[in-house]
Amino acid sequence: MLSAGSEAAQGLDGYLETYERLGTRHVVLKARDVSTTFGFKVANELVADFINSHGPRFIGFAGVDPYQADAVAEFDHAVNRLGLRGLNLQCFELKMAPDDARLFPLYEKAIELDVPVNIHCGINFSTHTPMSLGKPEYLDNVMVRYPELRAIASPPGWPWVQELIGAAWRHPNLYIGVLAVRPRLLAKAHSGYEPLLQYGRTILKHKMIFGSAFPMMPVDTAVAEVNSLDLGDEVRKLWLHDNAARFLGLESANEAVR
Template sequence: MLIDFASRPPHPDFAPSAPHLQNYRRVYQASESRSAASDAAQGLDSWLATYERLGARHVVLKARDLTTTFGFKIPNEVVADFIQAHGPRYIGFAGVDPWQADAVAQFDHAVRNLGLRGLNLQCFELKLRPDDERLFPLYEKAIELNVPVNIHCGINFSTHTPMAIGRPEYLDTVMVRYPELRAVASPPGWPWVQELIGVAWRHPNLYIGVLAVRPKLLAKQHSGYEPLLQYGRTILKEKIIFGSAFPMMPVETALADLDGLGLDAATRQLWLHANAARFLGLDAGGT
């Protein structure tokens, strides 16, 4: 069974102009070109068919609201409408602009009225560290609503915002203040991978999202990701959540990479399904 925690439909509503991310296109040029080649011009029907073929239980789609910082937005309504059109396989996370006075109200509306199931905070795009006090009311609302939060962690390749915003130590501060918050650090913290492992080990409710990185790098010597494989097979095996990050790479390429890591069957199922199901508040099995 599969839950893909990070995928973006190849649809114009999910791809507004994003000049602040142009350096990402340079960094991920090779992998994104493989997505295009493997997915027949990245058509929506092909994307939907991939998850049908794989028998995916759920695919998580994330809204983003960067109105104040970059004039960029994937609205909550777009995500909710997509889910309404394409069915319960798809789960949505809300995106709100914490620089706006009604951010908490927008988050509440997205969950209670639009049916979204979490909050997405790409902090480097918001120009806020995860432990910025401006975000505290959103964490408190997530706890009240009993929904999880996705928090960007590690390097970002936008040259419009500092890389240091993604340091895992700021997540440690958040989890100390809000130990009941369910949060996932994704991508998985490079170049501070060991720091993230320490933070996740400390806090029972902090997960690690292996996404926006080729899973095969976890087994590559000197990549900096090797500790994730070591700890992800052992003491943190119930903390790792898989995401393909399509279109950064084809979904089936990401899965093939993961299968090349030599995980035992029980750990593979934790990474691909059970951990995400627990994080999302779903039953362990089901459809």
């Protein structure tokens, strides 16, 4: 699975060409609504319009503002009317922990709609919101309450990587997104990310999902770095394809996700 991206200077044509060149079948585009806390919004309609214009390669996740009374209705509209296929919650930008009760109706709606939820996990670099909101223990609480929820923790939990591994090991429907991190760091001693490679090749190999997280780094670079990891062909296919296909609920396992 690739989060949206290409070199900004290339413009739209270069952005689209990148995915053609890499043979990418699907790219996840995420809306975001942090209007109440930061006055910023990437509208669901904007994401849906892009997908409608550029074809089925692109899959959209909705963004809603949980401080607003119509958040659940907006999420439902984004899925049932706009055709988006998941929910994006950047909890540190919402200034809410993932287990905040105000998010429970959204989790319940995601279960009802049978769509997955992306939840930010790990450090954030905004000094206007606590770093602690990214702790994996809050995701563990969510999954205890909603074991049927399909959720992905991304980025992958630094500096609480071990705790995230424990949570993903405990909960069958909790995945780990390898994005917003240089993939090569997973093989670098003392980076703090090494356990992701150790467990991601073994007991958690069915839980790891790659994403480029552009514009933090060029898509080509992210793909090259994950391909350079000592994963083996079977595990590499899981990270780049099978796990994402299962998480996204794609109709055919042959719909490759990179």
